[in-house]
Amino acid sequence: MHYPWWYVPNLTSPMLIAMIATVHVFVSLYAVGGGIVLAGETSFAYKVNNKSLLDYLRSHTLFFILLTVVFGAITGVGIWWTIALSSPLATESLIHIFVFGWAMEYVFFVLEVISAFIFHYYWGRLDPKTHRLIGWIYAVAAYISLVLITGITAFQLDIGNWTPDKGMWVAFFNPQTFPQIIARTGASLLLASLYIYLHAAFKLKGDHQLRALVENRTSRWAMAGAALVTVGGAWWFINLPDSARAALAGASALNILSILVFASSAVVFFMLYFGPYRNPGWINPGFAILYFLLGIAATGTGEFIREGVRKPYIIYNYVTGNNVVVSDIPKMQSTGYLNGGTWTKAFVKAHYPQVMGADGNIADSKLLQLPPQDQINLGRVLFQYHCNDCHSVNGFSGIVELTRGWSKDMIGTVVTHLDKAHFFMPPWCGTQAEATLLTEYLVSLSPPSPSGMRFSSVNAKSDHTFANQIEGEEVSK
Amino acid sequence: MNPQDLIGPVSPLGNPAPFWFITFFKVLGFILHMIPMNIWYAGMLLVAIFATFGKNHQLELAHRLSRTMPIIVALGVNLGIVPLLFTQVGYYQFYYPAGILMAQAWFSVIAILIFAYYGVYVYSLSVKKNKSTKFALASAWVSSIAFIFIGFLFTNNFSLMVNVPNWINIFNKTNIAGAVTGTALDLRDPTLIPRWLMMFGLAITTTAVFIAFDASFFKKNATSDEYRKWAGKFAFRLYAVGLIVFAAMGSWYIFGALEKSTLNAVTGQPLGLLLFALTAISPGFVLLVLFGQRKGVRGGAVVTASILQFIVLTLNAISRQWVQNVEIFRYEDVSKLPVDIQWSPMISFLVLFLIGLAVVGWMVAKIAAVEKQAAKA
Numbered sequence: 001m002h003y004p005w006w007y008v009p010n011l012t013s014p015m016l017i018a019m020i021a022t023v024h025v026f027v028s029l030y031a032v033g034g035g036i037v038l039a040g041e042t043s044f045a046y047k048v049n050n051k052s053l054l055d056y057l058r059s060h061t062l063f064f065i066l067l068t069v070v071f072g073a074i075t076g077v078g079i080w081w082t083i084a085l086s087s088p089l090a091t092e093s094l095i096h097i098f099v100f101g102w103a104m105e106y107v108f109f110v111l112e113v114i115s116a117f118i119f120h121y122y123w124g125r126l127d128p129k130t131h132r133l134i135g136w137i138y139a140v141a142a143y144i145s146l147v148l149i150t151g152i153t154a155f156q157l158d159i160g161n162w163t164p165d166k167g168m169w170v171a172f173f174n175p176q177t178f179p180q181i182i183a184r185t186g187a188s189l190l191l192a193s194l195y196i197y198l199h200a201a202f203k204l205k206g207d208h209q210l211r212a213l214v215e216n217r218t219s220r221w222a223m224a225g226a227a228l229v230t231v232g233g234a235w236w237f238i239n240l241p242d243s244a245r246a247a248l249a250g251a252s253a254l255n256i257l258s259i260l261v262f263a264s265s266a267v268v269f270f271m272l273y274f275g276p277y278r279n280p281g282w283i284n285p286g287f288a289i290l291y292f293l294l295g296i297a298a299t300g301t302g303e304f305i306r307e308g309v310r311k312p313y314i315i316y317n318y319v320t321g322n323n324v325v326v327s328d329i330p331k332m333q334s335t336g337y338l339n340g341g342t343w344t345k346a347f348v349k350a351h352y353p354q355v356m357g358a359d360g361n362i363a364d365s366k367l368l369q370l371p372p373q374d375q376i377n378l379g380r381v382l383f384q385y386h387c388n389d390c391h392s393v394n395g396f397s398g399i400v401e402l403t404r405g406w407s408k409d410m411i412g413t414v415v416t417h418l419d420k421a422h423f424f425m426p427p428w429c430g431t432q433a434e435a436t437l438l439t440e441y442l443v444s445l446s447p448p449s450p451s452g453m454r455f456s457s458v459n460a461k462s463d464h465t466f467a468n469q470i471e472g473e474e475v476s477k
Numbered sequence: 478m479n480p481q482d483l484i485g486p487v488s489p490l491g492n493p494a495p496f497w498f499i500t501f502f503k504v505l506g507f508i509l510h511m512i513p514m515n516i517w518y519a520g521m522l523l524v525a526i527f528a529t530f531g532k533n534h535q536l537e538l539a540h541r542l543s544r545t546m547p548i549i550v551a552l553g554v555n556l557g558i559v560p561l562l563f564t565q566v567g568y569y570q571f572y573y574p575a576g577i578l579m580a581q582a583w584f585s586v587i588a589i590l591i592f593a594y595y596g597v598y599v600y601s602l603s604v605k606k607n608k609s610t611k612f613a614l615a616s617a618w619v620s621s622i623a624f625i626f627i628g629f630l631f632t633n634n635f636s637l638m639v640n641v642p643n644w645i646n647i648f649n650k651t652n653i654a655g656a657v658t659g660t661a662l663d664l665r666d667p668t669l670i671p672r673w674l675m676m677f678g679l680a681i682t683t684t685a686v687f688i689a690f691d692a693s694f695f696k697k698n699a700t701s702d703e704y705r706k707w708a709g710k711f712a713f714r715l716y717a718v719g720l721i722v723f724a725a726m727g728s729w730y731i732f733g734a735l736e737k738s739t740l741n742a743v744t745g746q747p748l749g750l751l752l753f754a755l756t757a758i759s760p761g762f763v764l765l766v767l768f769g770q771r772k773g774v775r776g777g778a779v780v781t782a783s784i785l786q787f788i789v790l791t792l793n794a795i796s797r798q799w800v801q802n803v804e805i806f807r808y809e810d811v812s813k814l815p816v817d818i819q820w821s822p823m824i825s826f827l828v829l830f831l832i833g834l835a836v837v838g839w840m841v842a843k844i845a846a847v848e849k850q851a852a853k854a
Binding site for chain 1: 492584
């Protein structure tokens, strides 16, 4: 509300966050788990003096650096970049709460980069003890950066005891932090193992003995990872706030995805046990690709669910999905949503000076005196700032299809009772007059029900029932 | 529309640290970021030029630079996080709108940077494997152009951040029902081009010092005396070129583009005038030191030049911050925003920062010992 809204047609700008965050997490988890596995396996190779294993690990380190230090690091910065563009108010709040958390993470990033390069470029030039130590410095630094960022993302899902007068540590140690750290630790080890299978399947194609050793040893990390994912995932579920649990149960897409993530994790676990653990050497390139894709599917789905159940908040109970501070909502409902936004107010002042009051604010009473087309135009402004965070017009979660066949009354009722119609939507944050403007705009978009369907008389009746139902709920309270 | 109308309210959370602390780490972070950033900014173009047209030592220089470039880029990207972080804490009312108004270009920085970075690796690995291909050469060119273009986009965002009147023009031209398309740049700002090119000139000077440093200290056993002689001379000449660009663009920026009221606000104070004067003349001292070693790099002279160049970058960063504060304070005195200091996280960060420095120092000492041993052998 305090910043201009970035309009991305058909997609919505927050979807860009999801796109970058998804590809980032595939690599960032590998950056953490891979660091731990590489440090552990290099220590083992030195201990047993296995030169061919050391040579393989060296070649894997270059692959690791090329992927994590370049793609992983830049997409990580990319998330930060994109949230500032697509969710500026939530980002402003997070930065004010966690600036020193991010600053600490930065220290570990720098340690990661320097130790990763030294680990690779000075392989064979440093004495084994120092080399091992550098590997572990990387692993510890990468792991702490995982812990720090997980505390921040966990806070978004459940702020716990935090209130604006409390500091960073109260925010950091929220009920979701430890479950998510455990789940992500597991996911990082599991995913790192799948990357190693993929790399080894191609790199060690002709060396069956070494490949079997790599597979067998990696499968231990992978199975430990799978176990941690299960424990962390269960703990995460137990600690979920009611709204998130209800969202998980209520949204059919999340239902399906939850089953998918458990099913693919279970398949991967059994494949790990009967494959590389019991029968090392089984993993050919095709099998490795399949493993990898299953792991990616499970990880991506898990992250999607983690983000999805947070609705209607970006920061639970503090900032809503449409970038409104929760405590500002009552004031906006009384003095107007357009008035409450810096850029919406400036826009109205410049384009519709006739609705400005003597006090310099938008006069709510004048809004409905505007000509019909201007009302629709202002309704569109309201849609951009109040709804476009989650809904496009015609594309992703498009409002046109969501309101297809709805009557004007039905749209009006849903607009003024957003959080009642769907508890995972924020409440209507404007005045009654503004709700009318938005309704007029949505009515101008809403297409009729698909032709050929024969429920028209029943539909009219259900419209009535629907409106009464929501109003009835209000009265009963 | 009044520019003041577009500045959002103050965060109810309060700044987690005093303004001086935020500014200190913003400036310190920017200085640390500028060192590697300058080297890839101008250095990658040098790599592309010499890899395509260079011979003998020029080609050797391109190869040496390209070998270290992946590490330089990685360090630079990570060191860039801190100044951006503290910019978002202290200047959020200005930083976020500027980025959103040019969101498409700003968002594209991520994709361009990934291409540029992989381009660096493609060329670097081709040099390592001694297999120079047209694809590798093209990658070096794409990277160098991409880095310079990213610099242009950064200059846009940070000039737009203080150019609040232009927010109105952009908002009026690029909004769809009040929401911006993010297709703008700050092209109407007279300071844009001189600031962008001034930084490029500064980048050339830092790259010149790095070339001398590299010839003096990195993989000494892999260089010949002839190369070291050539590198000393070349570093001096390159620095002179960079200084000319820096001086010309800096003069354009200060006397031709910067608002008089801003200039007067800085130079009207004795300390501001002294800072500007030192910023302008300080590269001359580095040039003199490099002149002294033009017949062959010498460790002592190169270390002196490096320290002086660090001071040059520091003076530039402080001057820039001063000007930025003057430009922003006319809309909102962000130094007076409410503060709610987070003591224990702040102390934790400072302690970890020191521990981090110690660990980095230990790692660098270890590899320095390895290099020393290799040089002896």
